Amino acid sequence: MSSTKINKSLCGIRSVMVTLISFLLVAFAVPALSQPTIKVRFGVNNPYFPGNTPVSVGVTTGIFKKHGLDVEMVATQSPMPPLLAGSTDVTLAGAPPWLSAVAMGQKPMVLATLLAKNSQAVMVKPDSPIAKFKGQWPESIHALRGMKIGVTVAGAQVDLTTRYLLIEAGLDPDKDVQVLALGSGVPQVAALEQGRVDAIMAVVPFVQLLESTKKAVAIFDYSSLPKGVPAPVDQPYMLVVGNPAFVSKQPEVGPRIRAALQEVGEWMMNPANTGALKAELAAGFGTSVAPETIDGIIEQLRRGGMRANYTCDDFASGVRLMKALKKLDRDDLKCSDYVLNP
Secondary structure: OOHHHHHHHHHHHHHHHHHHHHHHHHHHHHHHHHOOOEEEEEEEOOOOOHHHHHHHHHHHOOHHHHOOEEEEEEEOOOOHHHHHHOOOOEEEEOHHHHHHHHHOOOOOEEEEEEEOOOOOEEEEOOOOOOHHHOOOOOHHHHOOOOOEEEEOOOOOHHHHHHHHHHHHOOOOOOOOOEEEEOOOOHHHHHHHHOOOOOEEEEOOOHHHHHHHOOOOEEEEEHHHOOOOOOOOOOOOOEEEEEOHHHHHHOOOHHHHHHHHHHHHHHHHHOHHHHHHHHHHHHHHHHHHOOHHHHHHHHHHHHHHOOOOOOOHHHHHHHHHHHHHOOOOOOOOOOHHHHEOOO
């Protein structure tokens, strides 16, 4: 066979292969591209809490859209009531408020994990008589006997975490102290500064704000637990929980959110994106937060880490916590009934 004929044959084969590959690419790409976008009303219960940052990052970077999600962030005072009422489709919630709804017979579904590490700290004024117990267990918490402790919302993550911590230290949260619901963040700080409470259970960024201005000290910090502490919250700190009717109607929403948040987590952990992450946080806080505070928030977020999957081991530890709080007395709960694809 002549070289001319060989070249013509090779060209013919290449042409057929290119046509076949193009057909396969179109055949497999079109279904993915033709999947309808799912509109999601995403409840975020505290505009100051950096736990919301992964959601805002997913919106501003286009990662949610990439995974077929049209996300609208909806501010809520408390996560579970709007979700169960259908005012939001999914929400950010801690395990305690989610399991409180489960205890009442509701079936909100966990779709994903957002933050893996608790970011709370018990804070008092520097001149408080119990500031000397900073970092000591259980003295730092036991010293709160007879005092007033400010939390955010009754029944919310901060409230229930505080109560469980008191129990671990040997105190009765209903008899030995006064736990007062003050609202999130700013009202807590104001109550501490004005002396209306003796301590607050603060979250990021207020932990860093109070410490950097020397207005308060953390006598107990979840991010650096003293030796010998039985971990009061031994599971992911922030979850993505879905309205059961919405999840049933949109079965793809869970896998899409989980995949999107996995990518968001990788984006946030990448040092190359530090500048963009600072800008994201600064946009949320405005000029009221100093750059060094934002640096501290990013450090805390990265130290705590993110993982998208919520496991049955996580579910079991949450059930144990709620039983200790006497908020749950059922033994028939099955992980698969409340966790999507654990």
